[in-house]
Amino acid sequence: MFTGPLDESIIRRARQDGLLELGLCNLRDYTHDRHKTVDDKPFGGGPGMLLKPEPIFEAVEDLARPETRVILLSPAGRAFNQAIARQLTRHPHLLLICGSYEGFDERVREHLADDELSIGDYVLTNGALPAMVIIDAVTRLLPGVLGDDESSREESFSHGWLEYPQYTRPAEFRGMKVPDVLLSGNHAEIARWRAEQARLRTHQIRPDLIKNQGGTGEAPPPTNIDL
Numbered sequence: 001m002f003t004g005p006l007d008e009s010i011i012r013r014a015r016q017d018g019l020l021e022l023g024l025c026n027l028r029d030y031t032h033d034r035h036k037t038v039d040d041k042p043f044g045g046g047p048g049m050l051l052k053p054e055p056i057f058e059a060v061e062d063l064a065r066p067e068t069r070v071i072l073l074s075p076a077g078r079a080f081n082q083a084i085a086r087q088l089t090r091h092p093h094l095l096l097i098c099g100s101y102e103g104f105d106e107r108v109r110e111h112l113a114d115d116e117l118s119i120g121d122y123v124l125t126n127g128a129l130p131a132m133v134i135i136d137a138v139t140r141l142l143p144g145v146l147g148d149d150e151s152s153r154e155e156s157f158s159h160g161w162l163e164y165p166q167y168t169r170p171a172e173f174r175g176m177k178v179p180d181v182l183l184s185g186n187h188a189e190i191a192r193w194r195a196e197q198a199r200l201r202t203h204q205i206r207p208d209l210i211k212n213q214g215g216t217g218e219a220p221p222p223t224n225i226d227l
Helices: 009-016 053-063 082-088 106-111 128-139 149-153 187-205 207-212
Strands: 068-079 093-098 115-118
Touching: 009 128, 053 093, 053 106, 068 128, 082 128, 093 128, 115 128, 187 207
Parallel strands: 068 093, 068 115
Antiparallel strands: none
């Protein structure tokens, strides 16, 4: 599943430029039986199969370095967001463990993982797609990946708000005009307009973002914030 998405566009360029190093590991390579078994029935009964602890522990112990952060991908994890993506850029080595079947043996969660993340309140076939989402979100925040690092500082969720509306040429299309303030050349007024529009859009579409921040509804600062 990883072939293709990780070899295209921004991620491909980041890998070619040496800004990102990716490695794929098959848990079956860390099994010792003839059938290369990675799952088994849960104790106590119940539907489905669980990933066994042995191949996961062996894989992590083989691949991990002192600076490695081990992340479990499962629906039970904390909700992944832009703030977490930015935090993960501070770790030189991430090891993502993709769930499958009914999940993991609990000992993996308790004694191996440093963190557990979910990309949403829904269930997928396995953790491959969540892993690709996290890889993409983190990679584009790495210095030099986007070419213009300002791009990642002014987009949705960068300040906890949705991004303000944006326009390009032509200034008028089928009677629909670009707001005059964006054509004024007054950078202070443009910054204020953008901050206000970001506030309004967030209130209208994602009021939960304001509530989750304990926000007051005040507009975000119009200047960039270096993290």
